[in-house]
Amino acid sequence: MRCRLKILSICIIASSFFSCKDTNTQNKKEVTNYPNQDSQLALLMREMTNDMEIIKSQILNREKLSSSVKIEKVYTDIPTDSYVRDNNWFIPMTDQYIFTVNDLLNNPVNTKDQYNTIVQSCINCHNQVCQGPIKRIKKLRIKK
DSSP: OHHHHHHHHHHHHHHHHHHHHHHHHHHOOOOOSOOSOOOHHHHHHHHHHHHHHHHHHHHHTTOOOOOOOOGGGGGTSOOSSGGGGGSTTHHHHHHHHHHHHHHHHHSOSSHHHHHHHHHHHHHHHHHHSOOTTHHHHHTTOOOO
16 A cells, blocks of 8 residues: 555655646746847847947047947838838938938047937937837946
8 A cells, every 4th residue: 555655655756846847938938128029120229229338439439439320220110110211301311310420420529429319310210119228228338
């Protein structure tokens, strides 16, 4: 009788171990920093953010400014939500953004102010739609 009880106990423990293992695997949630789909425009903006961090570092270290991002793709890359480009503000804000970036890279006069103007233009645009990354964008500012 004791032998059967031990075998039964071992079977119960073993089965509960395997069932818990499967449940844990199924219950794991995928953690992501980017809750939206990875549209072309979303990926470009993440690349632009990384580029801005590099430019910020270059400014703070008084290095020559450079950028590797093709920012003009902002006109053509497909957004997560198609309505983003249906507004009258998208193209003018994009034009202003590209102008200020090119001005900073080609005519760096007061680089910290120029850079912070770019960051503010990102915030202004994101205030219109897709407000999620604003907190992240604000961290790009150079403190005076």
